[in-house]
Amino acid sequence: MPELPEVETIARGVDARVRGDRILEAWFGSHREPFKTPSLKQARGLDGRTILAVRRSGKHIVFDLSGPAGAQWIVHLGMTGRLLVTTPDGPVAPHTHARLTLGSGRELRFVDPRRFGRLEFRDLARGEGFAGPGAEPLIIEKADFAKLFRGRRLPIKAALLNQTLLSGVGNIYADESLFRAGIRPRKAAGRLTAAELERLRLALRDVLLHAIRLGGSSVSDYVDADGVRGFFQLEHCVYQRGGEPCRKCGTLIRRIVVGGRSTHYCPHCQK
Numbered sequence: 270m271p272e273l274p275e276v277e278t279i280a281r282g283v284d285a286r287v288r289g290d291r292i293l294e295a296w297f298g299s300h301r302e303p304f305k306t307p308s309l310k311q312a313r314g315l316d317g318r319t320i321l322a323v324r325r326s327g328k329h330i331v332f333d334l335s336g337p338a339g340a341q342w343i344v345h346l347g348m349t350g351r352l353l354v355t356t357p358d359g360p361v362a363p364h365t366h367a368r369l370t371l372g373s374g375r376e377l378r379f380v381d382p383r384r385f386g387r388l389e390f391r392d393l394a395r396g397e398g399f400a401g402p403g404a405e406p407l408i409i410e411k412a413d414f415a416k417l418f419r420g421r422r423l424p425i426k427a428a429l430l431n432q433t434l435l436s437g438v439g440n441i442y443a444d445e446s447l448f449r450a451g452i453r454p455r456k457a458a459g460r461l462t463a464a465e466l467e468r469l470r471l472a473l474r475d476v477l478l479h480a481i482r483l484g485g486s487s488v489s490d491y492v493d494a495d496g497v498r499g500f501f502q503l504e505h506c507v508y509q510r511g512g513e514p515c516r517k518c519g520t521l522i523r524r525i526v527v528g529g530r531s532t533h534y535c536p537h538c539q540k
């Protein structure tokens with residue numbers, strides 16, 4: 270499942286390739302699952318629009334489109350979804366569910382073998398633009414971040430993963446940011462001190478930005494036919510390192526389950 274930094278990297282890569290391009294024609298496959306908006310409605314909606322920008326919102330990729338009131342094409346990659354920018358004669362991969370013919374002569378394709386991805390069209394003349402339910406972890410300010418967790422009894426790890434609080438934080442970055450902030454994953458969210466919350470906010474932002482920076486160099490792998498191959502692997506401090514020595518202190522990393530999710534921490538470095 271792509272995490273926030275991967276989605277950000279993909280959005281930037283696609284933006285660099287298709288911004289300003291016009292959608293001449295849209296084709297959609299016959300499997301119903303990927304279409305949050307019926308495919309015929311999407312095809313009609315996309316026809317003739319210009320792609321003004323492509324950006325990330327939470328773990329979604331939002332295409333801002335031209336129009337009287339504007340429109341949006343919203344892509345969620347699910348587990349295995351990919352966006353490819355290719356020439357029209359490029360071989361069509363199995364499990365291609367959407368092909369947009371672009372004015373530049375290229376094609377934007379959505380490929381998703383497991384079909385957990387979702388495509389949605391929104392005409393902003395008829396409804397609201399897309400916004401994730403939670404706050405954006407890269408831009409949230411100190412006071413707003415602290416407010417998210419006030420009075421909450423659930424473990425901080427579970428709170429970080431709660432998409433109605435923060436948008437797009439997944440298991441890897443929750444574990445890694447808690448390690449960097451020196452906070453135990455089971456600690457009740459509402460019991461974190463102001464100093465701990467601020468350490469956590471900065472650690473989360475740093476971990477995500479670091480991953481985005483590293484990922485930027487492999488953007489081309491993402492949008493070429495080879496898909497996700499080659500996306501960097503952050504050198505994890507704790508994530509999936511249960512039983513291995515902590516990189517800081519040598520104590521063995523512990524693996525526990527919090528809120529049904531596998532969780533990793535250093536019992537010495539995290540209090």
Ligand SMILES: [Zn+2]
Nearest residue numbers: 515518535538
């Ligand atoms: Zn340690």
